[in-house]
Amino acid sequence: MDVREALHRSRSYRRFYQETAVPEADLMTIADAARLSPSGRNIQALKFLITNDRELNSRIFPTLAWAGYLPEWPGPEEGERPAAYIVQLLDTSIASGTLCDEGITAQSMLLQAVELGYGGCIIAAVKRPELHEILELPEHLKIINVIALGKPKETVVIEEMTDGQFKYWRTPDGIHHVPKRPLSELVIFR
Numbered sequence: 001m002d003v004r005e006a007l008h009r010s011r012s013y014r015r016f017y018q019e020t021a022v023p024e025a026d027l028m029t030i031a032d033a034a035r036l037s038p039s040g041r042n043i044q045a046l047k048f049l050i051t052n053d054r055e056l057n058s059r060i061f062p063t064l065a066w067a068g069y070l071p072e073w074p075g076p077e078e079g080e081r082p083a084a085y086i087v088q089l090l091d092t093s094i095a096s097g098t099l100c101d102e103g104i105t106a107q108s109m110l111l112q113a114v115e116l117g118y119g120g121c122i123i124a125a126v127k128r129p130e131l132h133e134i135l136e137l138p139e140h141l142k143i144i145n146v147i148a149l150g151k152p153k154e155t156v157v158i159e160e161m162t163d164g165q166f167k168y169w170r171t172p173d174g175i176h177h178v179p180k181r182p183l184s185e186l187v188i189f190r
Contacts, residue, residue, distance in 0.1 A: 009114045011178065013148075014075070014154065014176070015076045018150065020150065022083045030086065031109065034048055037104045037105045038104055041099070043098075046090060046105055048087065052083060060131065064148070082120075083149065085146055087135065088145045092141070109147060119149070128142075157176070158179075165179060
């Protein structure tokens with residue numbers, strides 16, 4: 001698979017085959033993609049908590065909000081929930097913040113996940129204090145994002161954006177549509 005194909009396949013998947021496990025070895029490979037990613041100032045202050053444990057996953061799930069543009073949808077039903085999570089953590093004993101590392105590492109992990117046959121979703125709408133307690137994290141580790149992972153149970157398609165309508169939507173057949181601005185609107189030549 002080339003980079004362009006991986007980018008097309010790396011969508012925000014929100015429904016998964018929950019019973020299809022993501023083995024620890026695959027999670028480590030996905031986390032290693034983050035380790036190999038560029039880091040602002042090369043400080044490497046991010047850590048990654050990984051879990052494919054069903055009991056822990058069931059406790060993580062209610063701390064997450066899903067699909068803000070689909071307010072009537074409460075998130076994936078039992079049987080469609082992620083089989084694994086990677087929690088991005090900032091180690092404040094190393095740095096007080098990051099420049100852009102969380103985005104770079106999240107994208108690297110999602111691209112690696114696609115290559116391994118999985119899909120994922122970066123979730124920033126997190127009940128951080130509650131999740132911090134569930135995960136029994138020390139104070140110096142702050143939750144940045146949660147990446148939901150699993151074998152996708154939905155089709156996500158890219159649409160050409162029209163009239164500036166950027167919100168994604170779902171059709172009655174469950175297909176998730178994501179509008180993208182045309183390249184001509186994004187590129188400025190000098």
